[in-house]
Amino acid sequence: MNQPPAIHQLGEDVVNRIAAGEVVERPASAVKELVENALDAGAKRVEVTIADGGRTLIRVVDDGWGIAPDDLALALARHATSKIDGSDLLNIHTFGFRGEALASLGAVGRMTLTSRRAGADGAQIAVSGGAQSPVRPAALTQGTVVELRDLFFATPARLKFLRTDRAEAQAVGDVIRRLAMAEPFVAFTLRDASGGDDRQVFRVDAESGDLFDALHGRLAAILGRDFAENAVKIDAEREGFHLTGYAALPTYSRGAAVAQYLFVNNRPVRDKLLIGALKGAYADLLSRDRHPAAALFISCDPQLVDVNVHPAKSEVRFRDPALVRGLLVTAVRHALLQSGHRASTTVADATLAAFRPEPAAGVPPRSYQMPLGGYAPARPSGSAIRSAWAAQAPAAVPDIAAQGFAEMSAPSARVEPELGDDALPLGAARAQIHENYIVAQTAQGMVIVDQHAAHERLVYERLKAQMAANGVAAQALLIPDIVELGAEGAGRLLAVAPDLARLGLTIEPFGGGAVAVRETPALLGEVDSPALLRDILDELNDADSSGLLGAKLDAVLSRVACHGSIRSGRRMRAEEMNALLREMEATPASGQCNHGRPTYVELKLADIERLFGRR
Template sequence: MNLIKLLSPRLANQIAAGEVVERPASVVKEVLENSLDAGATKLDIDVDNGGIKRIRVRDNGCGIGKDDLPLALSRHATSKIYDLDDLEAVATLGFRGEALASISSVARLALTSNTQASGQGWQACAEGRDMETEVAPAAHPQGTTVEVRDLFFNTPARRKFLRTEKTEFNRIDDVVKRISLSRFDVGVTLNHNQRAIYNMRAADSQAERERRVAQVCGPAFMQNALHIDIERAGLRLWGWVALPAFSRSQADLQYFYVNGRSIRDKLVTHAVRQAYQDILYHGRHPAFVLYLELDPAVVDVNVHPTKHEVRFRDGRLVHDFLFRSLHHALADVKPADQMPSSQQPREAATATAATGQHYQQPVQQPLQQPMSLRPPARPAVTGVQEQMSVYARLHEGMPETGAVPAAAAAGADEVPPLGYAVAQLKGIYILAENAQGLIVVDMHAAHERVTYERMKTALAREGLKTQPLLVPRSLAVSQKEADCAEQHGDTFQSLGFELQRAGPETILVRQVPVILQQADVELLVRDVLADLIEYGSSERIGQHINEILSTMACHGSVRANRKLTVPEMNALLRDMEATERSGQCNHGRPTWSLLSLDELDKLFMRGQ
């Protein structure tokens, strides 16, 4: 008796379905991707009971011919690749040829399609048995409708693992959101239990795209969003990133696309978090909608059955591009960029959503356009040791930028973004008046950031001072880590470290930066090696140096209850306007806030 047996087609298909069809949301994702690959410009999704009872997706794509309908429900049958070379540069969302076959093996599926604007349509049905299909004539416009009923009706064990109707629908909702953000040129409607959820029209202009993003991510996201578009070395990154002040308690507002494909990739996540390194409050998560475009031949999308993950041919290049692009974009945001572009009318404003429906914005808070990058103004740079004097000008009462009275030096049309100081509150906050209303500045947090950024700039200008170790420190590492240390010797050298390989699994640390002489060098080197192996690059040494500078800046900044004169307060405001990342302190807390005149009027019910 043979111990090894061939699986029956039914069992093999049900096992394969487990890789693709986890829950109703998986069905929606696979079918929508097929529709987009078919050239659809309109997607209509109807689901009942969280998709467990019924899912119907209708598109206006190219359709499927009568003879191809049975093949469409067969495993490993696809119109998207024909030979191995096609896998080298996959340009479609789906290509495995398993989706419809997997779905039909665990549900009752009806596939109706027509390849012509007028003419006979056809329908193929399968009910989870042995992939037997029945083809019959059916009335249908050009395009395809996929209807899936009673998911997992023939696999009760799988059905037991489904969650509540609300939970399953929320997962479908997330899939539809991701699809709608991947293709602005496609209209999308979603109904649940005969109730309209979304009606998003095709968005062609920039303003329409921003409205769709606002509809998916919320108006508050767009009010705090920075629009970027950066291209370099064959890579293009564009989209919207939220300012650090608009952080989230969970990573639930993060959309990243590679050549239009929604992915969740650890390399991407690492690069984004690095970009927010010292401007995001600990435990918080950034929000973004970003699109990476590159040659399909340098990215492998065939590394996971659900295609959520990708592999880049040069992961280090991609990681470095993402990190530096976002890092500089966020650094270049100045207070002037965060001010309303113009004085808004005092009447209530009405905005139009991407659905074409109208919704009432809160009084005097119209939907703002996202900010754009502009060249930053560079502050004067002094040495690190000079910075440790902690703005001697403040203690001497002689600000570098000069004493600027609140009502002098500039006309009404030239009021700086953070305005002019009018008072100090409780020795903690600076109160200033600008063109929009009242600016409140956390004095210590703002001074801490200004000092920190100047120290970093000074250190970059002067270079790292290094110190040879009298007794080299020996580290026992794995052979892979030793190989990595040897390969990236120049990287360590540029950061002030000198490493030497002393054996197959031993490296010697011969030199360290002076500023890190009290640090746990062994742990730091091991962490850097782990990053280099995992991501191809590491910012840990730079981060550790910055942490030390941050501590120095914190201790060296003006403290609470320190009484400042009006010229001193104005000097700090001018420094903030010229300093990178001045909107957050070194720990990610906001340094200033604006209360507009409209908001102040509302507090006192003026005009109501």
Template sequence: MSIRRLPEHLVNRIAAGEVVERPASALKELVENAIDAGAATILIRLSEGGIAGIEVIDDGCGMSPPDMALALERHATSKLPDDAIDAVETLGFRGEALPSIASVARLTIESRARGAEGWRRTVDNGQLIEEGPAALPPGTRIKVESLFARVPARQKFLRSPRAEFGACMDVVKRLAMARPEIGFTLEHDGRRSLAVQPESQAARVAALTDRELVRNSVAIDHLRGEVRLGGVAGLPTFSRGVADHQFLFVNGRPVKDRLLIGSVRAAYQDLLARDRHPIVALFVDLPTSEVDVNVHPAKTEVRFREPALVRGLIVGGLRAALDAAGHRSAQPVSAGALGAWQQSPFPLGVPGRSGSQPDLNSPGGYSPGAGLGWGSLRPVPNYPAYSPASPNPSLEAEGLQGSVWDRVTAFALPSGRASPAHETPSPQHPLGIARGQIANTYIVAEASDGLVLVDQHAAHERLVLERMRRAMADGGVKTQALLLPEVVELEETACDRLETRAPELAEMGLELERFGPRAMLIRAVPALLGQSEVQGLVTDLADELAAYDEALSLRERLDHVAATMACHGSVRAGRTLSVPEMNALLREMEVTPHSGQCNHGRPTWIKLAHTDIEKLFGRK
């Protein structure tokens, strides 16, 4: 068959297939045109998810009748003042998408430039059917009707109106997030679904994701060379089960880029559980010469000249912002959580009920199981803190002797100055003063603004991990040789993995040797872990390497190994702590990065504000 030139209407439909896949694609092009026209407010109306109708009204610069005619021709644009297509600074090319949309739908454009008369043109599936004067304020109104009505092959692949509306809503949210200085309104089948006014970037992100993000996020402002990273990032404990709240922008353009998504995952990789995803809105700004925005017809993907620089900027910027968050943790108190606090079902002193009447003259004022709802709340006296028999030489070598960590042993937390039982909480101690312990697992502390509960194992686990990282950054973790080396029996493949990574493990203080085909010999452990259960530690490390060794970089593998070691070396639930030990833990948490969540992404502490406590007792 000889080569032939395709007819104009077929060329337009092929172009439409590249740009207009569904109603959301057409809506994206129309809203981007409105933004590029300098609009301050944009109104969007949808019918049946955009399948039956899409209308976009803006108060931008408008178009003259001749420009309107050119806008409906292919490859006509006002967005390229010269031929430098690689230096485009707008979201798209006005006129590029309009003829494609007009070739598969009925499209009506009404526009008026300031100081001129309005004009209207209607094109039905590629054919001009009407034009003439139009009465409207300065700006542009574009209406798309019956999308793909005459293209059955495309129409049958459209989803339900509800699903198409969801895709349209996602498009509007991303564009509205990119331009917080513009007001957006979205109506669907006569009902207002979204309305935002011009506001700050952080406020716009919170308005379009979760209002609680304002107090559960950190601001990002990081510069490396000519590349700047801004935006907001949710605290690790303020996360979601799916990655639907991750918004990425390059030079104000919403994109979905694997490099950027992978960078976000790397930044949070040791702060979140594997099934949780952070809430982030990141804005990367760089010279147009350093990024190619024309690698995708819809411009939803970009290509960076130096991808490693951008990845490092995102990971470094996110980590720096999260490090600065210190001990902060998301603290939402839901109605369901408050409802779990119940009054005792039995009044005090019910005859025949064992333990129903507490002995108020007892040393603690009450006894466990007294029916007060707390169950095993145990006030702890100020007995002397645990102290090892002799100083730890490895800690002295690290210059830590005398600090709150100078008494870390296998099962003891650091000791500190004993806090009198009558000490008054102050704002200088946001995690409060220790008052007792629940079930030998949770620390009860009184803060100046409420009640704090701390998971002692989760909190200490994070503190040990951060200390290991500091030691590694300073030249390596100090080791403690075992008096009698221990033998751990494993599968041969597990031993092979551990033997391969032995130099990396040695950097973190764990010295292993191969001991036959199916065993490993443990000669030394990190000094800060004390006499933890080393056999379980090595077994878990072998499992970690099997699951993640190939997929992660060296730095990420080291973080996983350090987290596993920290878990084995931290104080366990069920350990009785003295008041000085509890207070030392609280003070260390207040000055340690990421102490608001454990190594698995779970919160280490929660706070019940005074107002919430008052609600429990019906005072509010």
């Protein structure tokens, strides 16, 4: 170019399309803006209909207070809103406040806005690619209907960046579910009209009762009964911030962070600070490849948080982020520890699902298989199974007797005398199976305990308590253990020697790549020093990215506890097994080991009887 280009003012339609690129990224963004407008208008029922993932149709119907006919044209103008007056951008009590949503949607699609306010006539206005039509009368009960067709027809390049219709529809569903969690007293419906069909995809009715009851009911409807049954209540307050909601037990974890729902003043957010705090709350209750499930709500004075950070309003900035993080970590952690030895019911469900009753003798195996036609036959009733067994049992007994009991393998279980009280939560120990699993009888059924996993958690909690009080007690070795780790490994351990000393483990350099172990934690008894040091070195390498000394020390303590717990294969007396059960009942978080795995499974008597066709 020989001459620099001249500066000129962009047209209003171009400005709106540029702004739409920030506000409306995909159909789910449009649905979010329209539903939030409905909630800000006091709606108690919101119905959303989409077609083709929202590309061809998005319709939002609400029963809010509506828009007056004289304000319809102004509602489509950029930065026109009834939610703020512009004098204080921090004092925001509504979802929306920018006044950009309707103008942006009208700039990139074909939108019709129909509304009626109580005591006024209904009216309608249409806009296509930024071009408005005159306001005209329309029939409608109180509320608003926004119909958006052919999204991005004015900016066809944006269509190339959309995903499949199914993926876009799933994103819309996720938006509706998050907003439904934020407003449990509002009814939501999502319908899909793709291909000429009109099917209901999602529906929740308005909840009643107090806030916690309503939220619990709404979470059960959206996240499932399993989450509601295995979540602990969160209710904590600190210096103007109030944290409420529910957090799932560690044994009810996920393989990905797909069940984490965070809200600030009822606004769904995806904030790195809050996500990190939630992870920190479960730090030594879950392994690194598992993720917690939670729905948490932070309420505060709008002056303490800035929501005007991003056009999509999914990010926030707190005035005191350390305070918010500390509140979330402490409150969730306290609630989880208060749950004691409790483990999620899904552990028992998975155990029951793993049991497959053997077909009765003489019943052809194929009668339990799926036929070629694709339908499943009716499952035999309990009485039918008992009848079949009774018919075959007389012939089966002589065959077994003929084999001789001497040829049968020796049993690997030991039955103990009844020494405990089965009325206690974890019951009375009755047997040890394979020298690793304790079977206890409870008043309602039975409990199977992994003795190594359970004792690992108990030792870990004792070590933490000792370290918090005055450091872990150490025992001196008569002859120091010399461990070869290589120059790099030895240097890594010696760099944190003062921190290890707080854990009751004293090491010194011994030349080359060796270290001398002079003291070990007294609680562990006899320790395999080489294995312990190598485990600690692995943990330090894994936890290097955290950068937090406390997190590293807890991780190392967890590895240390593993070496001091009852090993698999050790025979335990009835007194020892019952003592382990009683300590589990008194120890926080004993329902899972240090890696997030369950320490016990509880089976109700009714479920056991059902397995044998007795019910």
